[in-house]
Amino acid sequence: MKNIFQTLSNCVILLLLILATVSYKGKLFGHKVEELTNPQEKQLVLQEPNQTDLSQAGFVNSTLENTKEGAWTIINSRGAKIARVFNSLKFSEGVNGFGGPVPLFVYINNNGEVLHVQALENNESTQFWQSVVDKGILSQWIGKSNESLGNFIPDAVSGATLSSKAVNQSMQKTISSFGGNSLSTSSPIKIDYKTVIALLVVLSGAFMSFYGAKSKALRTIQLVINVVVLGFWCGRFMSIKALQSLVSNGTDLVAGSFVLLTLLLTIALPLLFKKQSFYCTWVCPLGSAQELAGRVRKKKIKIPKAILNLLKHSKAVITMAMFFLLWLGLASSVVEYEPFTIFIYKHASVGVIIIASVTILSSIFINRPWCRFACPTGQVLTWINKFN
Numbered sequence: 416m417k418n419i420f421q422t423l424s425n426c427v428i429l430l431l432l433i434l435a436t437v438s439y440k441g442k443l444f445g446h447k448v449e450e451l452t453n454p455q456e457k458q459l460v461l462q463e464p465n466q467t468d469l470s471q472a473g474f475v476n477s478t479l480e481n482t483k484e485g486a487w488t489i490i491n492s493r494g495a496k497i498a499r500v501f502n503s504l505k506f507s508e509g510v511n512g513f514g515g516p517v518p519l520f521v522y523i524n525n526n527g528e529v530l531h532v533q534a535l536e537n538n539e540s541t542q543f544w545q546s547v548v549d550k551g552i553l554s555q556w557i558g559k560s561n562e563s564l565g566n567f568i569p570d571a572v573s574g575a576t577l578s579s580k581a582v583n584q585s586m587q588k589t590i591s592s593f594g595g596n597s598l599s600t601s602s603p604i605k606i607d608y609k610t611v612i613a614l615l616v617v618l619s620g621a622f623m624s625f626y627g628a629k630s631k632a633l634r635t636i637q638l639v640i641n642v643v644v645l646g647f648w649c650g651r652f653m654s655i656k657a658l659q660s661l662v663s664n665g666t667d668l669v670a671g672s673f674v675l676l677t678l679l680l681t682i683a684l685p686l687l688f689k690k691q692s693f694y695c696t697w698v699c700p701l702g703s704a705q706e707l708a709g710r711v712r713k714k715k716i717k718i719p720k721a722i723l724n725l726l727k728h729s730k731a732v733i734t735m736a737m738f739f740l741l742w743l744g745l746a747s748s749v750v751e752y753e754p755f756t757i758f759i760y761k762h763a764s765v766g767v768i769i770i771a772s773v774t775i776l777s778s779i780f781i782n783r784p785w786c787r788f789a790c791p792t793g794q795v796l797t798w799i800n801k802f803n
Contacts, residue, residue, distance in 0.1 A: 502535075617673065702793075705783045754774055
């Protein structure tokens with residue numbers, strides 16, 4: 416009876432997570448709430464450039480004439496049609512970054528060449544998106560045309576791959592729309608070798624959970640692989656941001672394969688083999704880093720039992736508080752302070768660096784402090800893997 420009650424409680428809590436995310440993002444698996452409640456009213460709302468946008472793009476004292484949905488002709492003060500501007504959201508349906516679509520205003524002259532690119536509001540991680548802008552992922556498209564796409568291999572930003580690839584795909588599809596041309600809405604499947612390596616590390620963790628649990632040497636090898644390969648090299652990890660993106664935007668099998676495989680094993684291993692906390696114990700790069708740091712000093716600080724009792728439910732309280740903030744629309748910046756992005760250190764914020772550093776240093780004196788007392792991602796995965 417207790418197990419049934421616990422399973423029902425976990426289902427309710429995870430349903431609250433989904434509802435909180437839907438409330439905050441207004442979407443479920445890539446579909447707007449209005450579309451789910453009333454499929455007849457599927458309508459794409461496209462932002463139109465205002466005078467500030469036009470001025471920033473170099474079109475002062477100009478007006479717009481709607482050409483077709485998502486496309487406008489720019490007319491100067493003398494009445495001449497001098498360029499066109501496209502909202503990429505119209506021409507890149509299904510293209511998502513880490514946090515969802517990355518809409519752009521794309522300005523194209525009468526010769527079909529890109530003059531300017533403006534980023535609109537999106538849900539990408541702030542520090543990752545800033546790196547996309549700083550590395551020139553938008554500006555590299557200036558001067559490109561439909562005719563030059565075949566010979567152009569756009570750059571992407573390591574560590575912000577999904578965001579930069581979304582920009583590039585949106586630009587390709589939008590540029591091709593100039594003059595009535597269009598690209599196929601489906602892109603050839605391209606498997607990133609780092610994604611393949613990350614999947615192999617996850618499978619290695621699953622293997623080790625069966626055959627490496629009693630071998631300190633094998634466990635050490637897996638921990639080092641998790642930190643060096645999965646964390647610093649591949650930049651793959653679970654986080655509330657990743658789960659939030661999955662719930663609100665959905666994902667394709669290739670881009671989301673790491674998250675999907677991890678969730679599958681998180682559910683399957685406890686259900687079939689009674690192996691709890693698979694990801695946290697055998698795969699998580701931050702958890703692995705804490706355990707390795709903890710080996711520096713065998714003798715740990717003894718936390719008083721009274722304090723341990725207070726901290727027993729701290730993860731659940733933190734996680735539920737985060738859900739509540741989602742409902743209030745205040746969790747956008749909060750979820751970006753999970754310390755996992757320290758592995759993509761070039762893009763990590765100062766706050767993340769401080770939290771991660773304190774976590775690792777504390778691990779020398781306290782066993783896995785973040786995992787035990789603070790990690791909302793670990794708490795969600797714990798709720799998930801108790802569906803048995």
